[in-house]
Amino acid sequence: MPVRAFLEPFSGKTPATPPVWFMRQAGRYLDEYRALRKTAPNFLNFCYTPDLTVEATLQPIRRYGFDAAILFSDILVIPDALGQNVRFEEGVGPLLDPVTDRAGIDTLTPDGVLDHLAPVFETLTRLRRELPDETALIGFAGSPWTLAFYMVEGRGGVDGGKLKRMAYGAPDDFRALMTKLEDSLVAYLCRQVEAGAEVLQLFDSWSGIADETLFERWIVEPTARIVARIKDVHPDVPIIGFPRGAGVMVADYAMRTGINGMSVDSQVPLSWARKAIGPEVVLQGNLDNQLLVTGGDEMDAAVRRIKRTMTGRPFIFNLGHGILPMTPPENVARVLDVLRGPDGGED
Numbered sequence: 001m002p003v004r005a006f007l008e009p010f011s012g013k014t015p016a017t018p019p020v021w022f023m024r025q026a027g028r029y030l031d032e033y034r035a036l037r038k039t040a041p042n043f044l045n046f047c048y049t050p051d052l053t054v055e056a057t058l059q060p061i062r063r064y065g066f067d068a069a070i071l072f073s074d075i076l077v078i079p080d081a082l083g084q085n086v087r088f089e090e091g092v093g094p095l096l097d098p099v100t101d102r103a104g105i106d107t108l109t110p111d112g113v114l115d116h117l118a119p120v121f122e123t124l125t126r127l128r129r130e131l132p133d134e135t136a137l138i139g140f141a142g143s144p145w146t147l148a149f150y151m152v153e154g155r156g157g158v159d160g161g162k163l164k165r166m167a168y169g170a171p172d173d174f175r176a177l178m179t180k181l182e183d184s185l186v187a188y189l190c191r192q193v194e195a196g197a198e199v200l201q202l203f204d205s206w207s208g209i210a211d212e213t214l215f216e217r218w219i220v221e222p223t224a225r226i227v228a229r230i231k232d233v234h235p236d237v238p239i240i241g242f243p244r245g246a247g248v249m250v251a252d253y254a255m256r257t258g259i260n261g262m263s264v265d266s267q268v269p270l271s272w273a274r275k276a277i278g279p280e281v282v283l284q285g286n287l288d289n290q291l292l293v294t295g296g297d298e299m300d301a302a303v304r305r306i307k308r309t310m311t312g313r314p315f316i317f318n319l320g321h322g323i324l325p326m327t328p329p330e331n332v333a334r335v336l337d338v339l340r341g342p343d344g345g346e347d
């Protein structure tokens with residue numbers, strides 16, 4: 001297998017220019033994505049059509065030459081595959097028929113998950129054939145906690161009260177839900193590796209609502225089990241975790257889950273993360289996605305600052321969260337120029 005620059009930090013290397021990719025590097029900020037998206041009746045249908053997902057994954061690679069491509073899909077294909085009703089409403093986001101009780105949890109069926117997600121595996125296999133040799137391929141899934149958030153709440157943009165009340169007040173039911181998710185995710189992610197994914201990322205977008213106890217029990221422990229179970233089958237695949245919004249608890253997450261990399265949001269200072277977390281965990285992040293909207297000197301300076309802060313430490317350049325739809329595509333190109341260009345300059 002050719003050496004891909006993206007993988008180097010996972011063997012302790014610290015190249016002068018860190019490898020780079022962006023969360024949501026495919027999507028609505030690109031004209032060519034919006035045109036492609038129009039050809040599918042709805043977003044889930046798009047996600048299950050390999051001709052479209054392969055093309056959407058490749059679009060930002062052609063434009064910018066990122067060091068890694070991320071599978072085009074969504075974290076909510078797992079609740080969909082478990083039999084929950086999931087839909088995406090224009091301008092609203094995802095809506096699910098919420099799971100509220102044990103009866104709802106019992107109707108979720110893990111048996112058919114891998115068959116339902118066959119188009120995802122086909123996408124990965126085709127991508128590995130079509131991507132340039134130097135581009136790594138990232139597979140992903142949502143964490144059990146973040147998937148449970150959408151499954152119990154039925155939507156994003158809420159405070160997670162229903163989810164927490166189930167976790168605290170009906171712990172046996174909650175465990176049944178989390179176990180189904182954990183088992184499905186292990187099978188799903190292992191199959192992604194077998195289909196061509198070389199790195200995996202676990203998105204924990206809602207970890208920021210958990211207190212210390214919930215964080216330990218329902219984020220750190222399940223993540224540690226998922227990582228260990230994947231490594232039993234695929235010991236060499238690097239796994240990146242993204243406990244978004246978790247503040248100082250990210251140090252615990254990095255050290256106790258067995259992950260190989262951790263994505264850091266924009267609110268966690270990289271200078272702190274560098275001291276708090278040993279170099280055996282690759283750090284990834286954390287440019288503010290709003291800077292990518294406004295661009296200019298402020299953005300250039302932030303890129304140089306991040307690069308300088310992380311010099312000599314295994315690191316992958318990324319954003320603190322996904323690219324926003326209003327982002328001017330030329331600002332993405334500019335970040336890569338600044339990052340890959342000669343060092344120095346004013347900030």
Ligand code: CP3
Pocket residue numbers: 022023024025026027028037043070071072073074075076088092093094140156203205322
């Ligand atoms: O380029 C990539 O990063 C790969 C594709 C990708 C998507 N979603 C495509 C998408 C990835 C990795 C995701 C992950 C995802 N999905 C997360 C975790 C990361 C995060 O943002 O915290 C979450 C929470 C979801 C759930 C989800 N999907 C939401 C909340 C939304 C609506 C918000 C929005 O931007 O509309 C989606 C829809 C979605 N997923 C879109 C895309 C490109 C937009 C839908 C469209 O194009 O019509």
